[in-house]
Amino acid sequence: MEEKQTIPKTQKQEEEENWGSKAWKLLTKVREKAPLIQCITNYVSMDIMANTLLASGASPAMLHSINEISDFTPHVHALCINIGTLSPDWLPSMKSSATLATQLNIPWVLDPVAVSASDFRLKACLQLVGLKPVVIRGNASEILALSTASVGSDKGVDSSQKSTDVVEVAKSLAQASGAVVAVSGAVDIITDGKRVVGVHNGVPMMQRITATGCAVTALIAAFLAADPLRPFEATASALSIFGVAGEIGMDLAKGPASLRMHLIDSLHGLDQKSVFSGVNITSMP
Numbered sequence: 499m500e501e502k503q504t505i506p507k508t509q510k511q512e513e514e515e516n517w518g519s520k521a522w523k524l525l526t527k528v529r530e531k532a533p534l535i536q537c538i539t540n541y542v543s544m545d546i547m548a549n550t551l552l553a554s555g556a557s558p559a560m561l562h563s564i565n566e567i568s569d570f571t572p573h574v575h576a577l578c579i580n581i582g583t584l585s586p587d588w589l590p591s592m593k594s595s596a597t598l599a600t601q602l603n604i605p606w607v608l609d610p611v612a613v614s615a616s617d618f619r620l621k622a623c624l625q626l627v628g629l630k631p632v633v634i635r636g637n638a639s640e641i642l643a644l645s646t647a648s649v650g651s652d653k654g655v656d657s658s659q660k661s662t663d664v665v666e667v668a669k670s671l672a673q674a675s676g677a678v679v680a681v682s683g684a685v686d687i688i689t690d691g692k693r694v695v696g697v698h699n700g701v702p703m704m705q706r707i708t709a710t711g712c713a714v715t716a717l718i719a720a721f722l723a724a725d726p727l728r729p730f731e732a733t734a735s736a737l738s739i740f741g742v743a744g745e746i747g748m749d750l751a752k753g754p755a756s757l758r759m760h761l762i763d764s765l766h767g768l769d770q771k772s773v774f775s776g777v778n779i780t781s782m783p
């Protein structure tokens with residue numbers, strides 16, 4: 499009888515399969531641990547961000563008053579700071595919460611929404627970067643503007659650049675800041691300044707729902723709470739899981755409004771099989 503031949507897997511194939519298992523482990527941990535995630539975020543994103551966190555198994559709390567930071571932030575498992583509707587009243591809360599988180603080894607994530615829209619926003623963001631976020635997640639225009647500290651380079655909260663065009667910029671920002679940098683887009687780029695991976699999940703219609711980027715930044719915070727010592731893996735896994743939920747949701751959606759609903763439903767219902775077959779993360783040169 500002819501012997502069945504098994505073709506040995508290449509190291510690259512094995513690494514790519516491992517990502518499915520890593521992402522599933524982290525999602526399972528978020529579901530088991532239900533980490534408390536503090537979000538100081540913009541008015542537009544509060545609802546989708548809190549619902550994304552809940553659907554993942556985490557516990558969101560949108561507390562931003564300066565009067566509450568010193569009591570509350572020390573008890574959270576991770577913090578998400580988003581400057582989308584920044585005003586001078588909110589900046590002290592953001593700085594105070596970020597400072598406490600860094601002092602107490604609580605992982606925190608920065609979302610530099612529309613960082614190049616004004617000098618005020620850019621300065622605030624650079625100060626927040628100085629307070630040592632563990633992860634910075636933005637779209638390509640935001641990461642480019644933050645890295646080059648430039649005002650007026652894009653039109654608002656949406657990107658006019660491609661994530662794959664700013665890989666080197668993302669690497670330098672990671673090296674300069676000490677943070678893992680994630681650039682969302684058709685391919686999400688994640689780098690710690692040395693390693694670079696690309697997440698090939700998600701659907702283009704996710705850009706037609708406001709604050710999906712903000713929501714995935716909060717999901718990164720939840721995954722960091724599950725594995726604080728491996729921010730690179732947590733970040734890539736969170737982006738991939740969110741993308742897989744978008745792909746499954748898209749099968750039932752009729753447009754952006756129903757995709758929003760089905761994405762959240764899919765995130766809540768994700769099982770091991772869909773994660774193993776859906777997660778698509780590759781090493782980038």
Ligand SMILES: Nc1ncnc2c1ncn2[C@@H]1O[C@H](COP(=O)(O)OP(=O)(O)OP(=O)(O)O)[C@@H](O)[C@H]1O
Binds near residue numbers: 657685705714737
């Ligand atoms: N062309 C695309 N194909 C697949 N997925 C995409 C595409 N563009 C964006 N995404 C996904 O949509 C989500 C939001 O990314 P996006 O780059 O639009 O963020 P953003 O500009 O910061 O959004 P917002 O400011 O509205 O929160 C991410 O999960 C990303 O992977």
Ligand SMILES: Cc1ncsc1CCO
Binds near residue numbers: 542543582611
């Ligand atoms: C539309 C919008 N404007 C400020 S924040 C925000 C949500 C998407 O970033």
Ligand SMILES: [Mg+2]
Binds near residue numbers: 612636712
């Ligand atoms: Mg954004």
